[in-house]
Amino acid sequence: MSGWAIKGNNCGDDDFFSTELDWTQFHHRNSGEMTDLAQHALNRGDSLGLEFDSIGRDGIHDPNVVFCVMDDIDITRLIARLARCRGNHV
16 A cells, blocks of 8 residues: 555454555556556546545555554545635635
8 A cells, every 4th residue: 555545444463455546546447448548638638537436445464564544634625725716715
């Protein structure tokens, strides 16, 4: 796992489920289709229709991974900041 993710439930003693928060989070059947859809969106300026309900698991425990845990106020401030990027104010 790299980048931002939302941690889900634990799976055993040294593994867990998560939702990745990156550009690959759109509906595709395989990596070839993912690449084709991303290229098409890039060429035409289309949205990929990101979704953040998928759950996966890394399956490889790395004891050196560092996690950032966000409090409710941190999440509220992040949402407000993202809304300002779109010109909306929360």
